[in-house]
Amino acid sequence: MKKGERRKRELLEIAYKMFIARGYENTSVDDIIAEAGIAKGTYYYHFESKEQTLEEVIGMMIEQETEAAKQVLHADIPVPQKIVGIIASLRPQQEEQPIEGALMRPENLIMHSKIKRRLIETVVPLLSEAVEQGIAQGIFSCDCIPERVRMLVSVSSDTFDEGRFSERDIAVFIDMTEKLLGAKPGTMGFIRELIR
């Protein structure tokens, strides 16, 4: 990695943290350069625009999370655990989420929705593949796999991203997952231990 790239990477991390902490709209370019200790011109030397910075920030996140999800998919573990592992890898890692529930705050809506959209795009195929493995093994039984998977991811995001969910939410989500994928009751029960 060259010097210039490292610098840009640094800026990206700073921007990422600030976008998360204060929201994309509430973070001005001035804020970013003040935090980074660089001049306005330097910022625009590295980035085309503020919006493009956001895209790159999101790209960086997606890349990291997709990577994690792929490793889970190809790991040598039971299929149900792959499913759960992939879904779990979607959530921002600890180090990346300095402020609890930040992504759900209204000032982060834009970023959150962009992230969610791109995450679904990249994760649905991976999950679908896992489900197909499960079908081949006789663990699941269903059609319309991508559609089912998409709904699962969507519900997962809505229910768990905000951080406010109950035991009952988890129970219903497990039940829903099993039924949507045509699994035997209890197949996905271990999710319970993984969520929090």
Place this chain on the structure above:
Amino acid sequence: MKKGERRKRELLEIAYKMFIARGYENTSVDDIIAEAGIAKGTYYYHFESKEQTLEEVIGMMIEQETEAAKQVLHADIPVPQKIVGIIASLRPQQEEQPIEGALMRPENLIMHSKIKRRLIETVVPLLSEAVEQGIAQGIFSCDCIPERVRMLVSVSSDTFDEGRFSERDIAVFIDMTEKLLGAKPGTMGFIRELIR
């Protein structure tokens, strides 16, 4: 209805349409008063702030839609149709949605998310009641009713609000609804005819 109230109602409708058409953030107070043909002061005579205008606009919508949903709940029709009818009443009416898919455009994220949140708050109890009627009649069989209902509404919103969904999406949603509520296969099949 007094003179002042009518005027305010007019302004509310204008603001609503503009917020939908161009997004809340992209609609300036100047835009609104230009469209309404009033002076700046008149706007601020009726509304505390632009943000409060948004709240009132949303309140107005919720009220209308909740009203429709309540009538469906108390109508003399089969419970499965009540479920579908209530969910259907959530979507903005034709006359109210001048631009197809407007609510899903990124500039409308804030408004859409505020609406979705409040809609869920008001509609989940109504739907839950309908589900309980269904359980009493032996049509449904499940626990954790509010949680199940909330997930259904959430998926429904994510899947159908955007307007881009396939026959397969509908099929999966029907299947999911039946299984989540513990209904016999085919119970909710008529949804197919109602969505579009």
Place this chain on the structure above:
Amino acid sequence: MKKGERRKRELLEIAYKMFIARGYENTSVDDIIAEAGIAKGTYYYHFESKEQTLEEVIGMMIEQETEAAKQVLHADIPVPQKIVGIIASLRPQQEEQPIEGALMRPENLIMHSKIKRRLIETVVPLLSEAVEQGIAQGIFSCDCIPERVRMLVSVSSDTFDEGRFSERDIAVFIDMTEKLLGAKPGTMGFIRELIR
């Protein structure tokens, strides 16, 4: 006093208190009518403008304070005590000054300066007359009476209005008064007991 006049008087007192408490510039007509519980039109029925309200408020104060000063002037007391009594009567009465030091706050500069100017105009002649009585009695001895009196009043206002003054300030003021008026040392010493 007719009904209409009483109403106006009420408004004047409300405006006075608000001007003192929040400053003339920081008190909007809306604030006043909200506090008074009347409509905008009613306010403008009674007052030509906001500025004219200020003039009337000041006039009301001046009138009260001048009245007190006149009574002191014609009272049957030693001349030195008249001098002090008149100067003392300049300061806002207890009931009229709900907030300590309010007049000196920056937001009250305009009002304070208008008051000071008019107070000097009305009080210098009264004080001058008292000084002349003192000269006739051989207590004082000086020329340029109005100029001397004006400087005394000016210093008094600057030194004591703000409320932050020391024993030494008082001592110097006494010394200055005696010397400016050509009185024997000790003549005005009793001031000490009157200021606070």
Place this chain on the structure above:
Amino acid sequence: MKKGERRKRELLEIAYKMFIARGYENTSVDDIIAEAGIAKGTYYYHFESKEQTLEEVIGMMIEQETEAAKQVLHADIPVPQKIVGIIASLRPQQEEQPIEGALMRPENLIMHSKIKRRLIETVVPLLSEAVEQGIAQGIFSCDCIPERVRMLVSVSSDTFDEGRFSERDIAVFIDMTEKLLGAKPGTMGFIRELIR
């Protein structure tokens, strides 16, 4: 002096002149940038806010005047002339006061009062030192020097700043100065020739 600093200095001078000429409150940021021929953003690049501009303008004035006063204090001239010289240096210089009596106009109250306050803070110590020199030389004789000096400065400002004063005002001021400082009659008489 760097390029950026020179530009800021220019803006400061322009703002200063406009504040004096039209009053702080009556000078809008738009007025200033129009006069300076710069863009809005340039103004806010150099100044945090309009209020902060005022503070800097005042700071600039104070600095200049304090500098002049200090030179007088350390000059090799008789003490009485130092006193007068320092007091004289307080008044805005000719080049700096484009409009006669501007500081006293009501729209300049805020600026004037801020200036007066800060000027007193910086000048009382200097004058006190001069008085002490006088006492050491047997020219003056008094206690409570800072308090006496402050009253002198205060009266001087009130009497002469406005520009409307008579020969008699001057005479009384001279008399007052001599008596307050315990000087022999005639010591300060030369003031007469310096004021105007």
Place this chain on the structure above:
DNA sequence: GATGAATGAGTATTCATTCAT
């Protein structure tokens, strides 16, 4: 690679005042 001075369109909000009813 880096700087930082300059830009200017854009925005929400305030408030004294008027006048038809």
Place this chain on the structure above:
DNA sequence: GATGAATGAATACTCATTCAT
């Protein structure tokens, strides 16, 4: 006497972006 809806000029401040050095 009283109302309150309507006015519209005025104002401070933001911020992404550019570009000569």
